[in-house]
Amino acid sequence: MARAVTTRRKTLTTALAWVVGLVIFFPILWTILTSFKTEAQAVANPPLFLNFDWTLENYAVVQERSNYMRFLWNSVILAGGSTILGILVAVPAAWSMAFVPSRRTKDILLWMLSTKMLPAVGVLYPIYLLFIRFGLLDSRAGLVMVLMLINLPIIVWMLYTYFREIPGEILEAARMDGATLREELLYILTPMAIPGIASTVLLNFILAWNEAFWTLNLTAVDAAPLTAFIASYSSPEGLFFAKLSAASTMAIAPILILGWFSQKQLVRGLTFGAVK
Amino acid sequence: MKLRSTFRAATALTLVSAAAVSAETITIATVNNGDMIRMQGYTDDFTEKTGHEVEWVTLEENVLRQRVTTDITTNGGQFDIMTIGMYETPIWGANDWLVPLDDLSEDYDVNDILPAMRAGLSHDDTLYAAPFYGESSMVMYRTDLMEEAGLEMPDAPTWQFIREAAAAMDDPENHVNGICLRGKAGWGEGGAFITVTGNSFGARWFDMDWNAQFDQPEWKEALTFFVNLMNDYGPEGYATNGFNENLSLFQQGKCGMWIDATVAASFVTNPEDSEVADSVGFALAPNSEGVEKRSNWLWAWALAIPAGTQKEDAAKEFIEWATSKDYIEMVAENEGWANVPPGARTSLYETPEYQEVPFADITLDSINAADPTDPTVDPVPYVGIQFVAIPEFAGIATQVSQEFSAVYAGQQSIDEALETAQAITNEAMEAAGYQ
Amino acid sequence: MATKASRSAARLMMAPAVVLLMAWMLVPLSMTVWFSFRKYLPLRGGDLGFAGFENYGRFVSSSSFWPAVSTTLIIVGSVLVITVVLGVLLALLLDQPFWGQGVVRILIIAPFFVMPTVSALVWKNMFMDPTNGLFAHLWRLFGADPVAWLSEASTGSVVLIIAWRWLPFATLILLTAIQSLDSEQLEAAEMDGAGPLQRFGHIILPHLGRAITIVILIQTIFLLSIFAEIFVTTGGAFGTRTLTYLIFQRVLESQNVGLGSAGGVYAIILANIVALFLMRIVGKNLDA
Numbered sequence: 001m002a003r004a005v006t007t008r009r010k011t012l013t014t015a016l017a018w019v020v021g022l023v024i025f026f027p028i029l030w031t032i033l034t035s036f037k038t039e040a041q042a043v044a045n046p047p048l049f050l051n052f053d054w055t056l057e058n059y060a061v062v063q064e065r066s067n068y069m070r071f072l073w074n075s076v077i078l079a080g081g082s083t084i085l086g087i088l089v090a091v092p093a094a095w096s097m098a099f100v101p102s103r104r105t106k107d108i109l110l111w112m113l114s115t116k117m118l119p120a121v122g123v124l125y126p127i128y129l130l131f132i133r134f135g136l137l138d139s140r141a142g143l144v145m146v147l148m149l150i151n152l153p154i155i156v157w158m159l160y161t162y163f164r165e166i167p168g169e170i171l172e173a174a175r176m177d178g179a180t181l182r183e184e185l186l187y188i189l190t191p192m193a194i195p196g197i198a199s200t201v202l203l204n205f206i207l208a209w210n211e212a213f214w215t216l217n218l219t220a221v222d223a224a225p226l227t228a229f230i231a232s233y234s235s236p237e238g239l240f241f242a243k244l245s246a247a248s249t250m251a252i253a254p255i256l257i258l259g260w261f262s263q264k265q266l267v268r269g270l271t272f273g274a275v276k
Numbered sequence: 277m278k279l280r281s282t283f284r285a286a287t288a289l290t291l292v293s294a295a296a297v298s299a300e301t302i303t304i305a306t307v308n309n310g311d312m313i314r315m316q317g318y319t320d321d322f323t324e325k326t327g328h329e330v331e332w333v334t335l336e337e338n339v340l341r342q343r344v345t346t347d348i349t350t351n352g353g354q355f356d357i358m359t360i361g362m363y364e365t366p367i368w369g370a371n372d373w374l375v376p377l378d379d380l381s382e383d384y385d386v387n388d389i390l391p392a393m394r395a396g397l398s399h400d401d402t403l404y405a406a407p408f409y410g411e412s413s414m415v416m417y418r419t420d421l422m423e424e425a426g427l428e429m430p431d432a433p434t435w436q437f438i439r440e441a442a443a444a445m446d447d448p449e450n451h452v453n454g455i456c457l458r459g460k461a462g463w464g465e466g467g468a469f470i471t472v473t474g475n476s477f478g479a480r481w482f483d484m485d486w487n488a489q490f491d492q493p494e495w496k497e498a499l500t501f502f503v504n505l506m507n508d509y510g511p512e513g514y515a516t517n518g519f520n521e522n523l524s525l526f527q528q529g530k531c532g533m534w535i536d537a538t539v540a541a542s543f544v545t546n547p548e549d550s551e552v553a554d555s556v557g558f559a560l561a562p563n564s565e566g567v568e569k570r571s572n573w574l575w576a577w578a579l580a581i582p583a584g585t586q587k588e589d590a591a592k593e594f595i596e597w598a599t600s601k602d603y604i605e606m607v608a609e610n611e612g613w614a615n616v617p618p619g620a621r622t623s624l625y626e627t628p629e630y631q632e633v634p635f636a637d638i639t640l641d642s643i644n645a646a647d648p649t650d651p652t653v654d655p656v657p658y659v660g661i662q663f664v665a666i667p668e669f670a671g672i673a674t675q676v677s678q679e680f681s682a683v684y685a686g687q688q689s690i691d692e693a694l695e696t697a698q699a700i701t702n703e704a705m706e707a708a709g710y711q
Numbered sequence: 712m713a714t715k716a717s718r719s720a721a722r723l724m725m726a727p728a729v730v731l732l733m734a735w736m737l738v739p740l741s742m743t744v745w746f747s748f749r750k751y752l753p754l755r756g757g758d759l760g761f762a763g764f765e766n767y768g769r770f771v772s773s774s775s776f777w778p779a780v781s782t783t784l785i786i787v788g789s790v791l792v793i794t795v796v797l798g799v800l801l802a803l804l805l806d807q808p809f810w811g812q813g814v815v816r817i818l819i820i821a822p823f824f825v826m827p828t829v830s831a832l833v834w835k836n837m838f839m840d841p842t843n844g845l846f847a848h849l850w851r852l853f854g855a856d857p858v859a860w861l862s863e864a865s866t867g868s869v870v871l872i873i874a875w876r877w878l879p880f881a882t883l884i885l886l887t888a889i890q891s892l893d894s895e896q897l898e899a900a901e902m903d904g905a906g907p908l909q910r911f912g913h914i915i916l917p918h919l920g921r922a923i924t925i926v927i928l929i930q931t932i933f934l935l936s937i938f939a940e941i942f943v944t945t946g947g948a949f950g951t952r953t954l955t956y957l958i959f960q961r962v963l964e965s966q967n968v969g970l971g972s973a974g975g976v977y978a979i980i981l982a983n984i985v986a987l988f989l990m991r992i993v994g995k996n997l998d999a
Binding site (some may be wrong): 338341345346349350367460461462511512513514516519522524530610638667668670671672674675677681682684685686687696699700703704707708 | 750753754755756759769773774775824838841842843847856857859860861862863865932942945947948949950952960961962963965966967970
């Protein structure tokens with residue numbers, strides 16, 4: 001009896017969850033489907049779901065107009081570079097905040113977060129002038145720095161919350177056994193923190209990949225990532241839903257695939273200390 | 277004399293060999309319009325002829341403006357060529373931010389550029405940008421629907437006739453709107469359209485002392501006419517429709533009439549993109565009965581070289597290539613005469629093959645009818661038809677057009693919008709020190 | 712427990728992060744403050760001298776200022792409410808056992824991976840377009856007149872686009888929090904005859920309090936500076952001009968860097984007021 005109820009309930013939950021999931025996912029699905037239609041089919045009324053002639057023509061047109069691989073490569077470099085650099089700077093900082101806390105630790109942490117609230121548009125001219133002065137315009141190095149700095153507060157905070165969950169007794173024990181600070185970091189802390197670091201890396205990579213203000217305004221050719229790629233498809237002439245969809249799919253596909261594969265790691269770590 | 281010409285020949289020779297030796301890569305910022313995209317496809321031809329490579333930065337119009345303006349004002353040096361319009365060119369030229377194009381080669385034949393375009397892209401009679409294509413605005417209408425309605429479009433219609441025709445062609449059952457016009461906020465979108473509409477009702481942005489004129493009856497008349505026309509016979513949500521949205525509607529056969537840029541003519545008559553390609557007619561942009569000025573604007577997308585670029589010579593070579601007669605012929609050969617960039621050169625309109633294109637004459641007539649120095653009925657202190665060529669205008673007009681768009685969306689009344697527009701404009705003009 | 716040596720080592724380890732962020736904050740900030748006191752008009756020749764507090768006065772007295780502040784608060788507030796409420800409900804749903812949990816979770820998380828420009832373009836054109844958009848087709852199917860979403864329901868549409876992107880983020884954090892809940896506690900409550908609503912009100916919701924504050928804090932930080940969604944969809948028209956967007960218009964469209972910089976300083980102040988307020992709550996929560 002109890003079992004029957006559970007199965008019925010499970011069926012209902014399944015149906016509800018799938019409906020909700022599909023509704024939320026629908027805009028992406030629709031974009032992907034539309035990218036395989038002709039322009040006329042893309043605006044057909046009633047809309048066509050699967051019953052159309054699939055074509056790759058739009059992808060060919062988009063590729064012909066802009067060198068997708070170069071934009072993609074820049075996105076990978078910028079997001080990857082800023083993430084690696086960010087982790088290198090943030091791990092020591094978060095470690096010391098978590099294990100050698102002082103009265104000011106929390107203030108520093110909150111101050112770091114507050115730097116994220118500087119409105120980017122308000123400082124466009126200052127940053128642009130600085131970039132000119134140091135010859136950083138349209139350079140990957142400059143962008144990597146900016147993206148790293150933008151996301152650094154979030155990285156530090158995330159890592160801090162993971163590190164705090166690592167019980168201090170283990171460290172004490174290690175110290176008793178004569179472990180040096182470096183050994184402590186390398187052999188005890190790091191392995192325990194790997195899941196947290198993985199999740200931080202993923203979140204930061206996603207945030208850097210999707211950053212669309214600085215990456216657009218500080219680049220031209222050499223460092224332009226996919227956000228710049230999509231900026232040339234905002235409003236082409238005439239019918240363009242299919243081409244827009246193809247360009248959009250190309251812009252989001254890599255990160256979507258990465259996100260799906262690493263979904264478990266990302267989710268496990270996305271707590272920001274909300275779980276004790 | 278002889279010595280000098282020998283010397284000149286020698287310099288020319290050095291220049292040629294220098295160009296051949298030092299092949300450069302130039303970076304060009306451009307807008308994602310059809311003609312520019314087509315130009316990108318022909319880049320190989322340029323590289324073959326000169327040895328220079330080209331990197332394209334193609335951006336949507338608003339992003340492009342933001343990008344190139346930041347770069348030129350800070351002397352950022354990101355681009356060797358910028359695609360700019362008739363609004364920016366004289367202002368930037370006056371600031372010495374652009375390389376004067378006063379030493380173009382004889383082959384290029386700078387005197388062939390249409391006088392209206394040349395004047396609009398010059399400051400103090402010096403050309404600062406070469407027009408890639410130029411445009412005015414005109415009426416495009418469906419000949420089949422007009423016939424059905426039993427009406428005939430005059431060559432030079434009035435707004436009153438346009439309204440009558442819109443009423444006759446409007447057919448909501450079949451998803452046909454009587455008329456499609458720009459309502460989208462932005463100085464270059466709906467802002468441009470309502471400004472020329474204002475001109476054709478005798479309204480103006482400023483009086484001779486730079487006082488805003490939105491409190492004058494002409495503006496109210498123009499805006500009221502436009503709003504009534506569009507509410508009665510325009511498409512749903514016209515408050516967010518700009519050039520591209522209307523183009524797409526017209527191509528799908530959802531508009532009886534469309535008044536917009538003359539360059540659109542080649543898109544709406546192209547059977548590959550347009551469902552109504554073989555039933556489009558053209559007429560001059562309308563005026564209100566009794567007002568002498570018509571509502572046609574003047575615009576050009578042009579190529580300019582920012583001062584301070586290291587690759588000035590290569591950039592000039594590119595401009596000479598892209599805006600030359602040869603380029604036009606090359607496009608004509610490959611894609612047909614209807615698809616060449618229009619509105620830039622006199623010789624194009626003298627080419628017999630091009631005269632057969634149905635919209636050639638009307639485009640030229642529209643361009644020639646536009647006079648940026650005398651845009652409306654009363655005298656004005658500014659140059660420009662659908663814009664006012666002062667640095668503050670883009671900011672002011674974008675906000676004013678946002679107020680108007682809110683009227684189109686039914687969020688405020690015409691009087692409220694005009695009152696706010698008046699306040700915004702005077703506020704900004706006072707801040708800039710005009711008053 | 713920490714020795715003196717480890718304390719100084721800790722300070723050393725913190726130094727790079729603190730110094731970098733300090734520079735990243737102070738250098739542009741001081742330049743912004745400097746510009747805000749200048750009459751700086753790039754198109755009129757650049758820096759035209761000292762302006763005193765004129766830019767500050769002009770920015771606030773402009774008719775667009777207060778509407779921009781309230782628009783900012785409305786948009787941020789609505790997105791927060793929507794994402795938190797729906798996020799809790801979704802997290803509760805996903806916590807139940809059902810078939811295909813992994814796949815559904817992937818479907819729900821996906822919008823967070825989409826870059827803001829792309830999501831704005833897709834929503835604007837393919838869904839909200841009053842002629843060819845999917846919503847318009849749907850409305851016509853039921854015999855209704857299509858709605859011009861971005862002009863007639865502009866704020867709501869912008870909120871929808873933003874909330875769609877942030878809902879997955881909220882859901883995930885809340886889901887992790889729910890999963891950490893002690894199931895014995897819930898079972899005990901059930902034995903005692905507590906209904907589902909009571910269990911939710913007395914056990915689950917209090918447990919989620921901390922997660923909710925964190926969702927609110929992080930999202931607020933990101934939401935205060937949203938730009939792409941408005942730039943692409945309405946361009947600030949129809950009452951969607953936020954403070955960030957107003958600054959953009961002053962700096963880039965009007966090319967008045969001095970005035971825009973003054974606006975930037977105001978925005979920083981507003982952000983810090985909100986932050987202070989939030990951090991008080993979070994700070995308390997972090998201690999607990």
